[in-house]
Amino acid sequence: MIQLKDIHKTFGENHVLRGISAELKAGQNNLIIGGSGSGKTTLLKCIVGLHEPSQGQVTFDGQDFTAMDFEQRVPIRKQIGMLFQNSALFDSMTVEQNIMFPLDLFTTMSRSEKQDRANFCLERVNLKDKNKLFPAELSGGMKKRVGIARAIAMEPKYLFVDEPNSGLDPKTSIVIDELIDELTKEYNITTVIVTHDMNSVMGIGNHIIFLHQGQKWWEGSNHEIAHTDNQELNDFVFASKFTQAAREKL
């Protein structure tokens, strides 16, 4: 479980996060949603340590991550997998080398064991036989799946996903969502997803945090979101006529 206690983040005069507290539990998809500029990605970066919070505390299973230095964070970071918005695959490495990279650095596995693990991860994301391709040879959806394969290579306890559906067609988006959901349940991972995608919210949102003006404005599940009377959340989630119609049928 990840606990956020009163997280603030300022960039100069710009107060982006204003005291966010939450509990992100294992085995469920914790979705952070909100409009552009609401602080979603900043919050995600504060949780994983790419940004240091100006105030507040992030704990991973009781360990105060914010109080640790780079070296002390390494054991926790080995348990973190992250899928970036643009996949962030290493261009100079093949698909297989990308997945084996963390194994090369942090395990004592033999080469064949690492290859077996890479093959397993690729099979798990339905990308068998793509080992020798370079990222430039992959489609957007395939890159996301390789990103997921790399993220799960070290059998993470925590999975962070930044905009998993951006730039993907609706069908591929659903495939990616279902894959993340399956992995979360299968390995009891604490998954944190930053998204704009309403299909993801309604489909896999076990626990949703809605950010507005840098604050936690609403918290609940995808079942509760359809019946909320929170005005800002309704304006965000049910902005289109299609989602309004879908809501009426719920």
Added chain:
Amino acid sequence: MFHSLGKYILLIRLSFKRPEKFRVYWAEVMREMVSIGVGSLGIISIISVFIGAATTIQIAFQLASPLIPRTIAGSIGRDTTILEFSPTISALVLAGRVGSSMASQIGTMRVTEQIDALEIMGVNAPGFLIAPKIIASITMIPLLVIISIALGIGGGYLACLGNGEITPAEYMLGVHDGFNPITIQVALVKAFVFGFIISSICSYQGFYTEGGALEVGQSATRGVVYSCVMILFADLVVTRLML
């Protein structure tokens, strides 16, 4: 300026922290050595031969006098090539070829979140990305300079074959005459310092890139310009200290 200098020093210090796994870093060093050394051999060979040839012709032309022995063109050409042309011109060319590549490679990794991905994994990103480039530069650039010196002197010899001012035999006599080994030491020290300057400044510019493709290009340009200025400044300092 002092803020940037501080950031640069901290980044270089961070780059040389103990690696997570030596074998993986060593593979990166080897890859960079091939890229810098073998990849630059062609351009360095071409400029060295032509500069060596042109220098010899010009010296022979300027010193065409019955009072001056004709072999002097070989001696002056040799020392100029060893002390200045090979290390400095090669470094300026390498700043353009190798330095811009380093800055744009690291800058692209920054803007496409690949550096963030390394940090999330717990990898010391400066150590993994910058240290191998610096190590490869400070070892390969002196080797390239040695090759450049040999080819520069060879270029001078070739120029003498088609030049009536000085014969190849007189040129070679001049090359052998009064050779002082300290000139080679100076050239190697310069090459080592220039290698460090190119790789560290360009890596620094790339590492702190913010934005997108436009900023990556700007970082590469800044890296090359700052490297060139620092190479010329270091050239003066090393020459002053060693000669």
